[in-house]
Amino acid sequence: MNxxxxxxGSDSGGxxxxxxxxxxxxxxxxxxxxAITAMTAQNRQRVGAIFKSPANFVAEQVDFIMADIxxxxxxTGMLVNKAIIKTVVKKAEQYSIKSLVIDPVMVSTSxxxxxxxxxxxxxxxxxxxxxxxxxxxxxxxEVLAGKKINNIADMKKAxxxxxxxxxxxxxxxxxxxxxxxxxxxIFFDGRKFHELASKRIVHRHLHGGGCRFASAIAANIVEGxxxxxxxxxxxxxxxxxxx
Numbered sequence: 001m002n003x004x005x006x007x008x009g010s011d012s013g014g015x016x017x018x019x020x021x022x023x024x025x026x027x028x029x030x031x032x033x034x035a036i037t038a039m040t041a042q043n044r045q046r047v048g049a050i051f052k053s054p055a056n057f058v059a060e061q062v063d064f065i066m067a068d069i070x071x072x073x074x075x076t077g078m079l080v081n082k083a084i085i086k087t088v089v090k091k092a093e094q095y096s097i098k099s100l101v102i103d104p105v106m107v108s109t110s111x112x113x114x115x116x117x118x119x120x121x122x123x124x125x126x127x128x129x130x131x132x133x134x135x136x137x138x139x140x141x142e143v144l145a146g147k148k149i150n151n152i153a154d155m156k157k158a159x160x161x162x163x164x165x166x167x168x169x170x171x172x173x174x175x176x177x178x179x180x181x182x183x184x185x186i187f188f189d190g191r192k193f194h195e196l197a198s199k200r201i202v203h204r205h206l207h208g209g210g211c212r213f214a215s216a217i218a219a220n221i222v223e224g225x226x227x228x229x230x231x232x233x234x235x236x237x238x239x240x241x242x243x
Contacts, residue, residue, distance in 0.1 A: 129166025
C-alpha cells in the first residue's frame with residue numbers, strides 16, 4: 001500500500017483537518033500518516049479554541065514518520081504559525097520531498113482566521129516554491145495573488161501570479177463564485193489552462209471540502225497519476241462525497 005503524510009490540524013468535529021484527510025486516503029486505498037500541527041475544539045458551525053503544537057514537536061513527528069513509513073508525497077493543511085511553516089519547509093528540504101500538495105488554509109469555513117499576515121508571508125516566500133501543486137479557494141487565491149477575483153478570467157490571472165511564486169501547478173477552486181450554475185476550478189501548469197467544471201453543490205455543510213480535495217490529489221499522485229489526472233479525480237470524488 002502506498003503512503004502519504006498529512007501535516008495539518010485535528011478537527012474535533014471530524015469533518016475537516018486530519019480526520020477528513022485520513023478518511024479520504026482510506027477511500028482511495030492509500031495509507032495516511034500524520035503530523036498534527038494543532039488540536040481544535042470545533043464543530044461544523046465554528047472553531048471554539050485552538051491548541052497549537054510546538055514547532056519542534058511537529059518536526060519530531062515528521063522525523064519519526066520518515067524514519068519508518070517514509071512517504072514521498074506530503075499534503076499540508078492548517079499550519080498555524082510561522083514557526084511551523086518554517087519547520088515544514090526545513091523538513092521538506094531535508095527529505096527532498098518533490099510531491100508536496102499545499103492546501104493554503106488561512107481562514108476556517110466558519111470564518112476564523114488561522115494565519116497571521118507574517119505567517120502568510122512566510123508561506124508565500126518559503127513553502128509555495130516547494131509545492132508540486134497548491135489548491136487555494138478564491139479568498140485564499142486573492143491573498144496569494146494580491147488581486148480581487150470576480151470571475152473566471154480573474155481566476156486565471158491569479159493562477160498565473162501564484163505559479164510565478166514558485167508553485168509548479170495551481171488549482172484555483174471556484175466554489176466561492178456564486179454567480180455561476182457550475183463550480184469551475186482553474187488548473188494551470190505554467191503552460192496551459194484547464195477548466196474543470198461540475199454542477200454546483202448546494203449543501204448546508206461543506207465543511208472540510210478543501211481538506212478532502214487536496215488529500216484526494218495527494219492520494220492519486222502517490223498512486224501514479226499525473227497532476228492533472230489527480231486533480232480531475234479529486235474533483236469528481238468531492239462532488240460525489242457531498243451529493
